Amino acid sequence: MTKLFPLPLFLLPGGRAKLRIFEPRYLRLVRECSANQEGFVLAMMQGKRLYKYGTLVDIVDFETLSDGLLGITIAGRQRVEILSTDQEADKLWVGDIRALNDWPHDEYLDDDQADDKAHIAAGLKHVFAAHPEHAEQYEAAPFDDLTWSCQRWLEILPLSNAQKQWFIAQESAEEAKQFISQLLEEEVE
Known part of the structure; x- marks a missing residue:
């Protein structure tokens, strides 16, 4: 056990x-x-x-x-x-x-996905700059990895335990990517 x-x-x-x-x-x-x-x-x-x-x-x-x-x-x-x-x-x-299988990483992205990736990474870099306690955990943060960036966002967002459980049960980062992209768009508006 x-x-x-x-x-x-x-x-x-x-x-x-x-x-x-x-x-x-x-x-x-x-x-x-x-x-x-x-x-x-x-x-x-x-x-x-x-x-x-x-x-x-x-x-x-x-x-x-x-x-x-x-x-x-x-x-x-x-x-x-x-x-x-x-x-x-x-x-x-x-x-x-x-x-459970790891979430696939983003080896091939179309233009829309590449824009989401850049937006999510830029937002996470901003959060890490504002909160160095998160950034100091990582020697070289791979912001260019969309799955990695989505996982870090899910760790720091104030989500309920039920929401966290829903995300961790997913088979890929796709739902997280859509959720985080929407949050970042709302923040800009």
């Missing part, structure tokens, strides 16, 4: 985030995942149950924070469907998961 970490944080493949770890069950999760060189699933909760979709993440860095707590940096690897869940004695969530 895969370890599950319920957080209100939404992360998709290619995304990165920093976490503060202090609860004993999550310290165990980090210790065991690191020792076994395996990832864990970042999952969202609805009440006392986990949502159906999450993201398998890898721990890519560790640090001791100024308050003495453990800090980790995680990177999204793959979208997953959570098939079943259970809690261990210390209340750590575990579950059976099924890997």
